[in-house]
Amino acid sequence: xxxxxxxxxxxxxxxxxxxxxxxxxxxxxxxxxxxxxxxxxxxxxxxxxxxxxxxxxxxxxxxxxxxxxxxxxxxxxxxxxxxxxxxxxxxxxxxxxxxxxxxxxxxxxxxxxxxxxxxxxxxxxxxxxxxxxxxxxxxxxxxxxxxxxxxxxxxxxxxxxxxxxxxxxxxxxxxxxxxxxxxxxxxxxxxxxxxxxxxxxxxxxxxxxxxxxxxxxxxxxxxxxxxxxxxxxxxxxxxxxxxxxxxxxxxxxxxxxxxxxxxxxxxxxxxxxxxxxxxxxxxxxxxxx
Amino acid sequence: xxxxxxxxxxxxxxxxxxxxxxxxxxxxxxxxxxxxxxxxxxxxxxxxxxxxxxxxxxxxxxxxxxxxxxxxxxxxxxxxxxxxxxxxxxxxxxxxxxxxxxxxxxxxxxxxxxxxxxxxxxxxxxxxxxxxxxxxxxxxxxxxxxxxxxxxxxxxxxxxxxxxxxxxxxxxxxxxxxxxxxxxxxxxxxxxxxxxxxxxxxxxxxxxxxxxxxxxxxxxxxxxxxxxxxxxxxxxxxxxxxxxxxxxxxxxxxxxxxxxxxxxxxxxxxxxxxxxxxxxxxxxxxxxxxxxxxxxxxxxxxxxxxxxxxxxxxxxxxxxxxxxxxxxxxxxxxxxxxxxxxxxxxxxxxxxxxxxxxxxxxxxxxxxxxxxxxxxxxx
Amino acid sequence: xxxxxxxxxxxxxxxxxxxxxxxxxxxxxxxxxxxxxxxxxxxxxxxxxxxxxxxxxxxxxxxxxxxxxxxxxxxxxxxxxxxxxxxxxxxxxxxxxxxxxxxxxxxxxxxxxxxxxxxxxxxxxxxxxxxxxxxxxxxxxxxxxxxxxxxxxxxxxxxxxxxxxxxxxxxxxxxxxxxxxxxxxxxxxxxxxxxxxxxxxxxxxxxxxxxxxxxxxxxxxxxxxxxxxxxxxxxxxxxxxxxxxxxxxxxxxxxxxxxxxxxxxxxxxxxxxxxxxxxxxxxxxxxxxxxxxxxx
Numbered sequence: 001x002x003x004x005x006x007x008x009x010x011x012x013x014x015x016x017x018x019x020x021x022x023x024x025x026x027x028x029x030x031x032x033x034x035x036x037x038x039x040x041x042x043x044x045x046x047x048x049x050x051x052x053x054x055x056x057x058x059x060x061x062x063x064x065x066x067x068x069x070x071x072x073x074x075x076x077x078x079x080x081x082x083x084x085x086x087x088x089x090x091x092x093x094x095x096x097x098x099x100x101x102x103x104x105x106x107x108x109x110x111x112x113x114x115x116x117x118x119x120x121x122x123x124x125x126x127x128x129x130x131x132x133x134x135x136x137x138x139x140x141x142x143x144x145x146x147x148x149x150x151x152x153x154x155x156x157x158x159x160x161x162x163x164x165x166x167x168x169x170x171x172x173x174x175x176x177x178x179x180x181x182x183x184x185x186x187x188x189x190x191x192x193x194x195x196x197x198x199x200x201x202x203x204x205x206x207x208x209x210x211x212x213x214x215x216x217x218x219x220x221x222x223x224x225x226x227x228x229x230x231x232x233x234x235x236x237x238x239x240x241x242x243x244x245x246x247x248x249x250x251x252x253x254x255x256x257x258x259x260x261x262x263x264x265x266x267x268x269x270x271x272x273x274x275x276x277x278x279x280x281x282x283x284x285x286x287x288x289x
Numbered sequence: 290x291x292x293x294x295x296x297x298x299x300x301x302x303x304x305x306x307x308x309x310x311x312x313x314x315x316x317x318x319x320x321x322x323x324x325x326x327x328x329x330x331x332x333x334x335x336x337x338x339x340x341x342x343x344x345x346x347x348x349x350x351x352x353x354x355x356x357x358x359x360x361x362x363x364x365x366x367x368x369x370x371x372x373x374x375x376x377x378x379x380x381x382x383x384x385x386x387x388x389x390x391x392x393x394x395x396x397x398x399x400x401x402x403x404x405x406x407x408x409x410x411x412x413x414x415x416x417x418x419x420x421x422x423x424x425x426x427x428x429x430x431x432x433x434x435x436x437x438x439x440x441x442x443x444x445x446x447x448x449x450x451x452x453x454x455x456x457x458x459x460x461x462x463x464x465x466x467x468x469x470x471x472x473x474x475x476x477x478x479x480x481x482x483x484x485x486x487x488x489x490x491x492x493x494x495x496x497x498x499x500x501x502x503x504x505x506x507x508x509x510x511x512x513x514x515x516x517x518x519x520x521x522x523x524x525x526x527x528x529x530x531x532x533x534x535x536x537x538x539x540x541x542x543x544x545x546x547x548x549x550x551x552x553x554x555x556x557x558x559x560x561x562x563x564x565x566x567x568x569x570x571x572x573x574x575x576x577x578x579x580x581x582x583x584x585x586x587x588x589x590x591x592x593x594x595x596x597x598x599x600x601x602x603x604x605x606x607x608x609x610x611x612x613x614x615x616x617x618x619x620x621x622x623x624x625x626x627x628x629x630x631x632x633x634x635x636x637x638x639x640x641x642x643x644x645x646x647x648x649x650x651x652x653x654x655x656x657x658x659x660x661x662x663x664x665x666x667x668x
Numbered sequence: 669x670x671x672x673x674x675x676x677x678x679x680x681x682x683x684x685x686x687x688x689x690x691x692x693x694x695x696x697x698x699x700x701x702x703x704x705x706x707x708x709x710x711x712x713x714x715x716x717x718x719x720x721x722x723x724x725x726x727x728x729x730x731x732x733x734x735x736x737x738x739x740x741x742x743x744x745x746x747x748x749x750x751x752x753x754x755x756x757x758x759x760x761x762x763x764x765x766x767x768x769x770x771x772x773x774x775x776x777x778x779x780x781x782x783x784x785x786x787x788x789x790x791x792x793x794x795x796x797x798x799x800x801x802x803x804x805x806x807x808x809x810x811x812x813x814x815x816x817x818x819x820x821x822x823x824x825x826x827x828x829x830x831x832x833x834x835x836x837x838x839x840x841x842x843x844x845x846x847x848x849x850x851x852x853x854x855x856x857x858x859x860x861x862x863x864x865x866x867x868x869x870x871x872x873x874x875x876x877x878x879x880x881x882x883x884x885x886x887x888x889x890x891x892x893x894x895x896x897x898x899x900x901x902x903x904x905x906x907x908x909x910x911x912x913x914x915x916x917x918x919x920x921x922x923x924x925x926x927x928x929x930x931x932x933x934x935x936x937x938x939x940x941x942x943x944x945x946x947x948x949x950x951x952x953x954x955x956x957x958x959x960x961x962x963x964x
Contacts, residue, residue, distance in 0.1 A: 027771075029764045034778045037761075037839060043804060044793045058807045105689040112682035113674045120686065127693050129950060130701045131897050133919055134943040137926050137936050138703030139696065161692035178672035179374035182341050185675035187388025188362025191685075194675075197387070201378040220786045222901040223919075227927055238788040242905060245792070255796045262792040269784035277777055285848045341673050 041266075048259035055255045070260035078247065080261055082233055083240035088268065090155050090225075090236055091218040095211050097160030102210070103203075105161075106169035107195050111181070121170070127163045132224050143228055150231040159218060164287065165210050171286055172206040173199060209283025212276045216269045237265045290476050291352035291365075291443040292317040293338065298347035300333050307333045309500035310347065315444075320470050320477045321505075322491035324484055326523070330500040331480045332448060338478060339368050339446050351443060362391060364444075367437035371449040373429040375421040381432040382408075382417040385439050400439070407438040410472065427458045434466075438473070445477040451486065463489055484524050488512070496520045513637075514654045518567060518645040527572050527603060531641070532611040534568040542649075544568050544640070547609035549588035554635050554651050561648045569639035572603065572614040577621065578630035592627045606631070704943070707936035719933075726937035735913070736921070736938075743918040746831060747895035753835040754842050754891050755884065761839070762846035763872055776847065783840030787898060790837040791905035798829055819907075823914025826907050830915050833906070834899050842887055849883035850876060882957060889953040896945055918942060 047055060048071070050064025075081040108114075109121055132139070139158065148154040176199070184194050200207065222238045229235050232243065244261045245253075273280065293315040300308040308330040315321045323331040336342040338349060340361035349357050356364045375384050385404045389395055395403075408414045411431045421429055430450060437445055450466075451459045467490060470477060481487055487494045488508040495505040496519070503523075504516040515521035521529045534544040542556035546568070578587050590606035590613060597603075597619065604615040604623060615631060623629065640649035676682070711722045730736045761779050765772060782790075797805045800818045810817055819825035853876065861871055877884070900919045903909055909916035909924070918938065926935030 022767075023769050026764050026767045026769075030761070030768060030775050030779075033761045033764065034775065037779065037782065037836070040793050040797055040805075040836070043797055047796065056802065058802060058804055061804060101688045101692070104685040108682040108685035111674055112676045112678070112685070114679050114682045124689065124693065127697045129943065129946050130697045131893070131942075131946060133897055133900075133922060134939050134946065135697065135700035135704050136922070136939060137707055137932050138700035140926075141703070141932075142696075142700055157692065158696035161689040161697075166689065177372060177374065179370035179372055180376060181672050181675060182339075183368070183370065183374040184388060185341060185673070186339060186361040186366070186368055188360060188391045189388050189675075190391065191676050191681060193391070198376060202376070216784050220788075220898075222786075222788050222904075223923065226904075227923075238786050238901065241788045241792045245795075245905065255799075255802065258792055258796060262789045265786060266784070266789045269786065270781060273781060273784035274777060277780070281844060281848070284844055336673075343673075 041263075044259045044262055048256055048263050050256045052252050052254050052256060056252070064256065066256060070256045071264065074244070074257050074261045074264065078240075078244055078257065078261065079233070080237065080240055080244075080264055083235055083237040084264065084268075086234060087219060087237040087265075090152065090221075091215050091268075093152065093156045094159045094218040095214045097156065098162050098165050098214050099207055099210055101161050102165035102169050103195065103200070103207075105166045106173055107191060107199065109166070109170050110173040111191065111194070124166050125163050127161075132158070136224075136227070139224075140227055148228075150229055150234055152234075154228045155221065155225050155236065158224070159221075162214075165214065168206060168210055168283060168286060169203065172203055176202060205279045205282055206286075208276055208279035212272055212280040213283065213287075215272055219269045237261075241265060290317045290474065292319075292476065293444060293478070294348070294350040295334075295338075296348045296350075298334065298337060298349060299345045300330070300337060300342060301345045306500055308337070311497075311500075311502045312347075313495055313502060313505050315476055315478060317476055318474045320479065320490060320492045322487040322494045323478065323480045323497055324482065324487035324494055324523075325497035325503075327482055329497040331482075331497045334497070335368075335446050335448055335478060335480045338444070339366055340364055365440075365442050366444045366446055367440040367442035368446040368448065369430075369433050369437050369450045371452050373421070373433040373453070375429055375432060375436075377421050380418050380420055381413070381424070381435070384421070384432060385417075385436045389439065403439045403441070404435075407435040410438065410469070411435050426454050427462060430454065430462060434469070443476065445473075445475050447477065447479045449481055450479075452481070452483075459486075466490060484526065488524065494524075496523060498523075513652075514647070514650050515569075515639065516647050518569070518641040518647070521569050521639060521641070521647070525571060527614050527616070529569050529571045529639070530575070530613050531567050531569045532608060532613065533565065534640075535565050536563060536640070538562050546611075548590065549608065551586055551588075551633065551638075553638060553640070553649065555653070558651070558653060559640070559649045561642060563642055563648070566643070566648065567641040569641060570633050571637065572616040573601075574634040574637040575613065575615045575631055576634070577604075577615070577617050578632055587630050587632045589628055590631055592623050592625055592629060594625060595623050604629070701943075704936050704939045707933060708940050710933045710936075712930065712932040722933065726933045727940075729934060730937055730941070735916075738913060739916050739918050739921045740941075742827065742914070742916070743896060746827065746834075746899075746915075746917060747892050749828075749831045750834045750838065750895040750899075751888055751891045753831065754838045755887060757835060758839055758842035758846055758887075759872075759877075762843050762850060763876070765843070765847050766850040767868075776843075780840040780844050782837055783844060785837050785840070786901075787837055788901040788905060790833050791902045794829070794833045794836070795906045819911075821911050823910075823912045826911055827914050830899070830902050830906055833902055834895060838891060838894055842891070845883050845887055846880065849880045853879050885956045886953060889949050892949055893946060896942065 043061065046061055046063060049066050049068070050060070051066050054060050054064045075084075105124065109117065114120075143149055143154045148157070180198065184198060189198075220238065221236065225236045226239045226242070229239070235243070241258070241261055244258050295314065296312050297310050298308060298312070299306065299310050311330075311334065313321075323334060325331050333342060337344050340356070340359065344357050348355060351364055351366070375381075376387065379387060382404055385407065386400050389400050404417070405414070408417055411434060413428065413431050413435065416424060416428055416432065421432070424432065430453075433450070451462050454462060463486060479490060488511075491508055493505055493507050494511050496503040496511065498519050503520045504511060506514075511520060511524050515524065515529075518531060522531065532546060534546050537543045537545060538556065538559075542553040542559060544551045544553055551568075590608050592604055593607050593612070594605040595602055596605070599619065601619050602617045602621050602623070604617050604621075606613045606615055606629065613631075615629075617623070636652045638649075638651040639647060642648050708726055709721060709723060710719045711725065712719050765775055765779060768775060797803045798817075798819070800806060800820050806817050817825060819829045857875060857879075858871075861875055866874070896917075897919060899917060900923065903915050903917055903920040904923075907915040909920050918941070922935055922938045922942070925931045925938060
C-alpha cells in the first residue's frame with residue numbers, strides 16, 4: 001500500500017499474513033465496544049461498594065469504603081435473600097416444568113399417529129400470539145378466583161407450557177435419523193423407555209439450551225409477579241429492585257445499596273449464560289426457523 | 290427359520306403406487322436379494338415385510354402366520370439399516386442389548402451370553418465397550434449386524450447395508466456376509482441398488498422396476514436369460530447392447546439391421562414372431578473377427594471410442610445410427626475411425642419385443658452356458 | 669414431517685402426553701386471551717363488582733382519547749428507535765466478531781452477556797449512572813458536550829434515555845443471531861469478494877446484509893415485540909411514564925389503567941390493540957420467512 005510507512009510494512013512482514021493493521025482495528029473495535037457495553041456494569045460494581053457520601057461525590061469512581069457490607073445490608077435488611085430464594089424457586093420450577101411438559105408434547109407430536117396432528121401443533125404454536133399483556137386482566141381475575149394470589153402457582157403455572165419449547169424439541173426429534181426410530185419400532189420399545197433412554201440422551205444439548213433460555217426468561221419476569229404477588233415476602237428479586245428504590249426514596253437515596261441489589265439480581269442468569277453459552281447458542285440457532 | 294410368502298403385495302402412498310401387486314416367496318434359509326433402481330419399490334417392500342409400512346393390500350406370511358396386521362416386534366424379524374442405526378450415546382454392547390427386553394422375556398444373563406456369542410461370530414469382542422463414534426464404518430456395520438444376530442430372528446432384513454462403506458471395504462464385507470449367511474443359515478432378504486452386490490450375494494435375485502417384479506431367478510439365470518429388456522440392461526456391466534432390428538422368418542430366423550444381417554439359431558425358440566423387435570447381445574459376446582476361429586457370420590463397424598478397462602478393452606462401435614459396445618482383448622491396437630470386423634456368440638443372443646419382454650434366447654433356457662461364469666460381474 | 673412411519677398408535681397415550689401442555693395453554697393462555705375480548709366490551713364499576721355490557725364503547729374511548737393517541741404514537745416511535753438502534757449497534761459488533769482472527773469465542777461471550785441482563789437490573793443501574801445530578805455518565809457527557817442533561821423533567825431526553833437502556837439490554841440477543849447468520853455465509857463468497865478487492869463496508873452492505881436478510885427480518889420482528897411488550901420495567905423504574913407522558917408507553921398505560929385506575933374494560937380494549945400488534949408482526953414474520961425459504 002502506497003500510504004503505509006516503511007516501519008509499518010516492516011512490522012507487517014514480521015507478523016503472520018498481511019492483515020495485521022486490519023486485525024488490530026478489529027480487535028480495537030471489539031475491545032472498545034465490549035468495554036462500552038460492560039461499563040455500566042463495572043461502574044455499578046464499583047458504586048455498590050460506596051457509602052452514600054461517597055456516591056454523592058460524583059467523580060469518585062474508586063472502590064468505596066463499604067466493601068461487601070452493602071451486599072450484606074441488601075440481602076438482610078432489605079430482604080433480598082428471601083427475594084433471591086423466591087426467584088430461584090420460581091425459575092427452577094418453570095424450567096423443570098416447561099422442559100418436562102414440552103418433551104411429552106413433542107414426543108406425542110413426532111412419534112404418535114393421531115388425527116388432526118397439524119391442527120394440534122398449530123393450536124400450540126398460536127399461543128405465541130398471546131403474551132402476558134394481551135391477557136393480563138382476565139389472567140389476574142382468574143388467579144383471584146382460583147385463590148392463587150400470592151402463591152407460587154400464580155407465577156409459575158402460566159409459564160410451564162410453551163410453544164417455543166415444544167417447537168424446539170419437535171424440530172430436534174425430527175432431526176434424529178429415521179432408522180434409529182425404526183430400530184426402536186422394530187423392537188417394540190415403549191414410548192417412555194424410548195423417551196428416557198433414546199430421546200433424552202440424544203437431546204442433552206437441546207434440553208440444556210431450552211433450560212437456559214427458559215431460566216433467563218423466567219428470572220427476568222417483572223410485570224406479572226408485580227401484579228399478582230402483593231405479599232412482599234413472596235416477591236421475586238426483580239420486583240425487589242422496585243421496593244429497594246421506593247424504600248430508599250425518602251432522604252438521600254442509598255444508591256450503593258441499590259447497585260448491590262442490582263448486581264445480585266444479575267448474577268444467577270449471567271452465571272448460567274457464561275457456563276452454558278454453547279448449548280444456548282446452538283438452540284437459538286434453531287429457534288429462528 | 291421361516292419362509293416368507295408374499296402374495297399380491299401393494300403399497301399406495303396418497304396417489305402414488307410404490308409397490309404394485311407383487312408376489313414372490315423366500316424359502317427357509319434362502320438369501321434373496323431385491324435389486325432395482327432407486328424408487329423401484331424395493332425398500333418399501335422390505336419395510337412392509339418388517340412392519341414399518343402398512344400394507345395397502347395383498348398378503349404377507351412369515352412361516353405359516355399371516356403377519357399383515359402384526360406389530361414389527363411380533364414378526365420376529367431383525368433389520369440392518371444402511372446408516373447402521375446405532376444409538377450414539379450407547380456402547381456397542383448396549384446397542385445390541387437395547388430393545389431385547391421388549392422383544393421377549395430374556396434374563397440379562399441370556400442377553401449377555403447372546404451378545405458375547407454374536408461378538409465372537411463377528412470377531413468384535415474388543416469393540417463391545419466402545420461407542421459408535423469410536424468405531425470405523427465397517428466396525429459400526431458389524432455391530433449393527435450383531436444387534437440383528439442377537440435377536441435370533443426368523444428373518445433377517447438388510448436395507449442397503451453396505452452402501453455407506455468405501456469400495457474396498459464393501460467387497461470385504463460382502464464376502465463376510467456370505468460367510469455369515471452360511472454359518473447362520475438364516476432366511477434373509479437383502480435390498481440393494483447395486484447389481485454386483487445382488488449377483489454375488491443372492492441365492493436368488495428379484496429385480497424390481499417401477500413397483501413391479503421383472504424377474505426372480507438365481508443370478509446366473511438372470512444374467513443368461515433375462516425375461517425383460519429392463520433386466521437385460523440392468524444386470525451386467527457394461528450393459529447389454531440393444532439395437533432395433535427387423536425379423537424375417539423363412540427356413541430360419543433372420544435379423545436385419547441397417548449394418549448387419551444375422552441368422553438366429555434355434556428359431557423354434559421364438560415365442561412370438563413379430564416383424565420388428567430389439568436384438569440384444571452382451572459386450573463380451575461380441576468379438577473382433579481376428580480372434581475367432583471358423584467362419585462365423587461377420588459384419589463391419591466403425592470404432593468411435595475405446596475405453597481400456599484394464600483386463601479388457603471396451604470398444605464403442607458405430608453400427609449405422611446405433612452404438613454397439615464390444616469387449617475386446619486388453620491391449621488391442623485400435624483407434625477411433627478404424628473399421629473392425631465383428632461377430633457374435635451364437636449361443637448368447639436375445640430378442641425382445643416392443644413391450645420389452647424377451648421373446649427369444651438363442652440357447653434353450655435352463656441349459657448351462659459354458660463360458661458365462663467368468664464374465665458375470667464387473668471386477 | 670419426518671420420513672419414518674410413526675411407531676406409536678395409541679391415541680389415548682398421545683392425548684395423555686399432550687394433556688398437561690394443553691391444560692396449561694387453555695387455562696392460562698387461550699381462556700384469558702378470549703376473555704380479554706369479552707371484557708373489552710364491558711365496563712367495570714365499583715372496583716370490579718359490577719360489570720355492564722357497553723359494546724364498542726371502550727374502543728371508542730381509545731379512538732378519541734388524545735392520551736391514548738399520544739401513548740400509541742410514542743410507542744411506535746420508541747419501537748422504531750429501539751429496532752434501528754439495536755440493529756445498527758449489533759451489526760457493528762457482530763461484524764467485528766465475524767472478522768476477528770483470534771479470541772473470537774471469548775469476545776463472543778463478552779459481547780452477548782446482555783442477553784442475561786434482566787430489564788429491571790438494566791433500569792436500576794442506568795437510572796443511577798445517568799442520574800441528572802448524581803450520575804457519573806451524565807457528568808462526563810455534560811462536561812464533554814457542554815449541555816445539561818435533565819431527563820427527569822425533559823421529556824425527549826427521558827424518551828431517549830429509556831430507548832438507550834432498552835437497546836443496551838437487547839444487544840446480546842441480536843448479536844447472537846447476527847453472528848450465527850454471518851457464520852452461515854459460505855466462505856467461498858467472502859473469499860471471492862476478497863479476491864475482487866471489495867472493501868469492508870461495501871462487503872457488509874452489498875454481500876453480508878442481503879444474505880442476512882432472513883435473520884434481520886426475524887430480529888426486526890422480535891425487537892419490535894420486545895419494544896412493545898418487555899420494556900415495562902424500564903418505564904416503571906426509571907420514569908413512571910413521565911415527564912409529561914413522554915415515556916408513557918402502551919404497556920405502561922395498560923398497567924396503570926388496569927391496576928391503578930381499575931378500569932378493566934378499557935384496559936382489556938388496550939390489550940386487544942396489543943394483540944393486534946403481535947398478530948400483525950407474527951404474520952409479517954411468517955410470510956417473509958416463507959418467501960425466503962421458497963427463494964432459497
